[in-house]
Amino acid sequence: MLQLNIQNETATLKAVILGTAKSIGAIPKPEDCYDPKSLQHVLNGTYPKEQDMISEMDAVAAIFKKYNIKVFRPEILENYNQIFTRDIAFVIDDKLIKANILPDREKEYLAIQHVLDQINPKNIIQLPADCHVEGGDVMPWNEYVFMGTYSGDDYADFITARTNVQAVKELQKLFPHKIVKAFELRKSNTNAKENALHLDCCFQPIGKDKAILHKNGFLVESEYEWLLNYFGKDNVFEITKEEMYNMNSNIFSISEQVIVSEQNFTRLNTWLRENGFIVEEVPYTEIAKQEGLLRCSTMPLIRE
Numbered sequence: 001m002l003q004l005n006i007q008n009e010t011a012t013l014k015a016v017i018l019g020t021a022k023s024i025g026a027i028p029k030p031e032d033c034y035d036p037k038s039l040q041h042v043l044n045g046t047y048p049k050e051q052d053m054i055s056e057m058d059a060v061a062a063i064f065k066k067y068n069i070k071v072f073r074p075e076i077l078e079n080y081n082q083i084f085t086r087d088i089a090f091v092i093d094d095k096l097i098k099a100n101i102l103p104d105r106e107k108e109y110l111a112i113q114h115v116l117d118q119i120n121p122k123n124i125i126q127l128p129a130d131c132h133v134e135g136g137d138v139m140p141w142n143e144y145v146f147m148g149t150y151s152g153d154d155y156a157d158f159i160t161a162r163t164n165v166q167a168v169k170e171l172q173k174l175f176p177h178k179i180v181k182a183f184e185l186r187k188s189n190t191n192a193k194e195n196a197l198h199l200d201c202c203f204q205p206i207g208k209d210k211a212i213l214h215k216n217g218f219l220v221e222s223e224y225e226w227l228l229n230y231f232g233k234d235n236v237f238e239i240t241k242e243e244m245y246n247m248n249s250n251i252f253s254i255s256e257q258v259i260v261s262e263q264n265f266t267r268l269n270t271w272l273r274e275n276g277f278i279v280e281e282v283p284y285t286e287i288a289k290q291e292g293l294l295r296c297s298t299m300p301l302i303r304e
């Protein structure tokens with residue numbers, strides 16, 4: 001049996017699910033894209049190739065092996081995109097919550113049944129159907145659970161709005177001992193530079209007390225400022241619009257000291273090293289074309 005335990009984003013990682021790029025299927029039609037960056041690459045003829053993404057994910061698997069982390073992979077569903085395993089479920093404390101994800105991505109959850117079979121069924125939670133949530137919008141941070149959301153009346157118009165207010169309320173009910181703090185995110189179906197698809201596309205805590213942050217990802221300035229004050233200006237690495245587009249906030253911590261990052265994130269990786277982190281660099285530019293990166297393609301199950 002797996003003894004799930006996730007309290008935050010950075011405690012030493014023991015077990016994780018890493019998505020897979022195997023059998024992702026044909027290049028989607030423009031009308032079937034569900035994020036603006038994939039759409040842009042489909043239209044430009046630069047959509048990533050399966051083999052290139054498999055190689056990128058192999059590089060991450062090799063880092064996990066080096067740090068003795070137990071890695072699960074999804075079963076392969078034929079011609080189905082299963083890269084961004086983060087979004088399909090998430091762990092808080094010893095509970096795994098099934099995400100009510102975009103219908104286009106619903107089948108991804110079926111492919112982790114072999115992992116679910118190793119979890120005590122009383123620790124697997126199904127949310128009511130009206131609670132929309134994806135794991136990229138959920139960040140346990142000790143006494144807090146930070147959540148990305150969008151509460152505009154036009155929620156239904158945004159295929160990029162994945163977590164609603166009902167889900168925020170439900171998580172608060174499920175974890176009464178935590179403070180669930182929600183942040184309104186900027187959404188665009190067509191312009192990836194104006195779209196924070198999930199909270200982890202514009203923010204992520206790192207180490208003990210630091211964070212990566214992008215102001216324009218937040219719709220409400222005071223909510224962005226809350227994060228800036230919570231971590232403290234000197235502890236925050238503020239990324240530019242271009243860096244957000246390249247997914248700089250979507251690195252992945254395997255401990256308070258060690259961060260897996262993209263090899264081209266020169267400004268970020270330099271700052272991380274200057275601040276005492278060990279940076280494990282991998283190539284991930286092809287995966288990034290689908291508006292997700294390292295955090296998005298991993299689902300931590302156990303941290304120390």
Ligand SMILES: NC(=O)NCCC[C@H](N)C(=O)O
Nearest residue numbers: 035084136198290291292296
């Ligand atoms: N946590 C994340 O930000 N996940 C990225 C998901 C990208 C995928 N193309 C999607 O639109 O669902």
